[in-house]
Amino acid sequence: MRKKILFLPNGNILAPTKYPNEGIANNLISFCLVLQIIDRFFSNIISNSTINDIGNRMYWPFTLIVFFLVLIKELLYLNFRIVDILFFLIICFDVIQFKEAQQSWIIGSFLIIFASRNLNFYKLIKTSIWTIFGCTLFSITGAIFGKFVPLRFISFVNGNSFTDFFGMIYFSYISHIVMFLTIGYCVVRKKKIKTLEIIFLWFINFIILINTQTFNPFLVVTIFLLGLPFFQKNIFLKLKEIVISLIPLFSFLILYLLIRMYGIGNHTAIYFNDLTSGRLSLAFGGINRFGIHLFSNLFQVYAHGYAGIVGATYSYIDSAYVLYLLRFGIIFFIVWIMMIIISIRNANGLNNVLPWAIAVISIHAIFDPEILWIEFNPFLVTLGLAFSAGRARFEYKI
Structure with a gap:
C-alpha cells in the first residue's frame, strides 16, 4: 500500500498528510518537465535538421507554457518563504540577460x-528519467533507420560509424546520458538493487565507453557504483552527510587550483590536462580570454564541427564549474554551489542513495557541462531541496 509520509531533512517522520491540490501541482510540474526535456532534446541533441528546427521554434512557446503552468501551480499550492523568493529573484536577474546569447534555456x-521545492521529488525524478529514456530510444531508433546522421562530426572521430553516434549530434552525448540514467535507476531502486544489477549497469557503461571512447562519464559512474553499497546502508548518516555535502565545493576548489598550476607549467597539472583531453588548457584559456565577472558575461565558444563552418578554432570550455562561472557570473555561481550543498544535506533524510548521486554528479561537473542540462540530468529538480526543504516529500512503498 502506498501512503504519503512527510520526511524532514533530519530524517524525522511526521504523520501522513493530505495537502489541497497536491496531486494537481505534481502533475503540472511533471508535464513542464516533459515539455522542457523533449524540446531541449529535439533542438540540441538529435542529429536531424528538421527536428532541430522544430525544437528551436517551439522553445519560447514551451517556455511560456511552463511559466503559466508554474504560476497556476503556485496559486493552487501556495507555500513559500521570503528566502525562496530571494533565491529565485537572484537567479532570474542573472540568467534573464542571456536571451540574446541563446542561453535562455536555463530560465525554464x-x-x-x-x-518543485514543495512537491514529490521522487515522482519528478522518475518523470525525468522516463522522458530522457524515451527521447534516447527515439534517437537510437532514428539512427538505426538512417534518419539521424551526425554529418558534422564524422571527420572528428576517425573510424567511427554512424551508429556509434546513436543518432545524436555529438559522439559523446550517449555516454553522458547512460551515466545519468544509470545513477537515476539506482536512486529509484534504492536498497532493492542487487549486485547483479550493479554489474550489469557497469557493463552497459563499459560497452558505451568502447563505442565512444569517452572516459569521463565511465569513470564517474564507476565511482558511483563502487560507493553505492556503502550509501545504501543506514550507517554513519551524519558523517556521510557532512563529507559528501562538501564534495561540490572541494571539486571546484581542486579544479581551480589545478588550472592555476597548469598556468605556471606544473608537471602534475600538465599530465592531468593530457589525461582529460585538454580540460585545463581550455579552462585556463577561457578565464584569461573572457574574465570572471560579477554578473553574466556574453561570449561565444566553439565545439567540434563549427570550426570548418565559421572559421573558428575549438574553444569550448567543458568544465561546468568554469563555464558557468564565466558565463553566469560570481553571484549566480555562489548561489548555485550553495544550492547543491544544501540539496545534498536536505536529501539525506529522504533517500540514502540520493545525496551520493548528487555529490557524484558534482564530480562529473569538473569534466563536463551537463549538470545544468535538463535533457541529461534527471536530478536537476533536486536543487529545489534548497528551497523550503522541510516540506519536501517522497512517496514510499511501506
Whole structure:
C-alpha cells in the first residue's frame, strides 16, 4: 500500500498528510518537465535538421507554457518563504540577460526547480528519467533507420560509424546520458538493487565507453557504483552527510587550483590536462580570454564541427564549474554551489542513495557541462531541496 509520509531533512517522520491540490501541482510540474526535456532534446541533441528546427521554434512557446503552468501551480499550492523568493529573484536577474546569447534555456529549468521545492521529488525524478529514456530510444531508433546522421562530426572521430553516434549530434552525448540514467535507476531502486544489477549497469557503461571512447562519464559512474553499497546502508548518516555535502565545493576548489598550476607549467597539472583531453588548457584559456565577472558575461565558444563552418578554432570550455562561472557570473555561481550543498544535506533524510548521486554528479561537473542540462540530468529538480526543504516529500512503498 502506498501512503504519503512527510520526511524532514533530519530524517524525522511526521504523520501522513493530505495537502489541497497536491496531486494537481505534481502533475503540472511533471508535464513542464516533459515539455522542457523533449524540446531541449529535439533542438540540441538529435542529429536531424528538421527536428532541430522544430525544437528551436517551439522553445519560447514551451517556455511560456511552463511559466503559466508554474504560476497556476503556485496559486493552487501556495507555500513559500521570503528566502525562496530571494533565491529565485537572484537567479532570474542573472540568467534573464542571456536571451540574446541563446542561453535562455536555463530560465525554464529554474522555473521548474523553484516550483518543485514543495512537491514529490521522487515522482519528478522518475518523470525525468522516463522522458530522457524515451527521447534516447527515439534517437537510437532514428539512427538505426538512417534518419539521424551526425554529418558534422564524422571527420572528428576517425573510424567511427554512424551508429556509434546513436543518432545524436555529438559522439559523446550517449555516454553522458547512460551515466545519468544509470545513477537515476539506482536512486529509484534504492536498497532493492542487487549486485547483479550493479554489474550489469557497469557493463552497459563499459560497452558505451568502447563505442565512444569517452572516459569521463565511465569513470564517474564507476565511482558511483563502487560507493553505492556503502550509501545504501543506514550507517554513519551524519558523517556521510557532512563529507559528501562538501564534495561540490572541494571539486571546484581542486579544479581551480589545478588550472592555476597548469598556468605556471606544473608537471602534475600538465599530465592531468593530457589525461582529460585538454580540460585545463581550455579552462585556463577561457578565464584569461573572457574574465570572471560579477554578473553574466556574453561570449561565444566553439565545439567540434563549427570550426570548418565559421572559421573558428575549438574553444569550448567543458568544465561546468568554469563555464558557468564565466558565463553566469560570481553571484549566480555562489548561489548555485550553495544550492547543491544544501540539496545534498536536505536529501539525506529522504533517500540514502540520493545525496551520493548528487555529490557524484558534482564530480562529473569538473569534466563536463551537463549538470545544468535538463535533457541529461534527471536530478536537476533536486536543487529545489534548497528551497523550503522541510516540506519536501517522497512517496514510499511501506
